[in-house]
Amino acid sequence: MPILSLGQICSTATTFSGGRNDWSLSEASLYANFAYSDLYNKIGHTPLQALAISSTTSGENRYQLPTDYGYGIALTLYQGSNATTSNSTTVIRLKQRDPGWMDAQTLSPSGVPEAYEQYATWYQLWPSPNSAYSLQLRYQVKPATLVYSTDTPVLDERWHAGIVYKTVELLEASRNNVEGEAMARNRYLNFMASIPTDQSLRQRDRSGMAVRYAKKLN
Numbered sequence: 001m002p003i004l005s006l007g008q009i010c011s012t013a014t015t016f017s018g019g020r021n022d023w024s025l026s027e028a029s030l031y032a033n034f035a036y037s038d039l040y041n042k043i044g045h046t047p048l049q050a051l052a053i054s055s056t057t058s059g060e061n062r063y064q065l066p067t068d069y070g071y072g073i074a075l076t077l078y079q080g081s082n083a084t085t086s087n088s089t090t091v092i093r094l095k096q097r098d099p100g101w102m103d104a105q106t107l108s109p110s111g112v113p114e115a116y117e118q119y120a121t122w123y124q125l126w127p128s129p130n131s132a133y134s135l136q137l138r139y140q141v142k143p144a145t146l147v148y149s150t151d152t153p154v155l156d157e158r159w160h161a162g163i164v165y166k167t168v169e170l171l172e173a174s175r176n177n178v179e180g181e182a183m184a185r186n187r188y189l190n191f192m193a194s195i196p197t198d199q200s201l202r203q204r205d206r207s208g209m210a211v212r213y214a215k216k217l218n
Contacts, residue, residue, distance in 0.1 A: 069139055
C-alpha cells in the first residue's frame, strides 16, 4: 500500500467522486482531515503511541498533560530505592479515578501517590507526593492537522486508502449526493473491516500461549 500525501488523498478522492472539479483544494483538504480524524480516533494505532517522562515535586499534585495528548493508556510511578527499606526501585501502577472520587478525598495528607484523575489539560495525583518520584505516562497521540499538500498521515500506510474512502463519502455528502455517499460509506466500512488492527497483529505472536490438559475424573 503506497504512502499518500494530503494532495494525493484529495486528488484520488475527487477521482472516486466522478472526477468533478467543483471542490477547491482547501475544501477537499478539510474533508480529508475529517476523514483522517475519524480513522485515528477509532483504532489504537502503534505509530500514535508515545511516552512522557517527568518527575513529581513534593507538595505539588497537578501536572500538565503533553500538548499532543489524545487519551491516556497508563500512568506508572517509580519509587527509588531506600537503603533503610529496599535496595530496588518500586513500580506502582497508578489507578485512574473519576473527579467525584478525587473531590471526596482529603487533600491534606501527603505520601506515595497511588491514584490519579485526568481533568481538563492536567492530571492530579493522590495523595499529594511527599518526595520526588519518576512518572511514566503512556498515551495516545493526537496528530497534527494535515496542512500542506506534501504532508502525510502518521498512520501506517495500510490505512491510507481508508482515509481516501472516508474522504469520498464526505465529498459526496457535501453535495447532497445521497446515493454516492451511501456507496462510499459501504466501501469505507468494508475496507476497515478487512484490515487487521495493530493490536490484532501483535496478538499473532502465540509464543506465550499454552494449553493445559485437565485430567478427567471418573
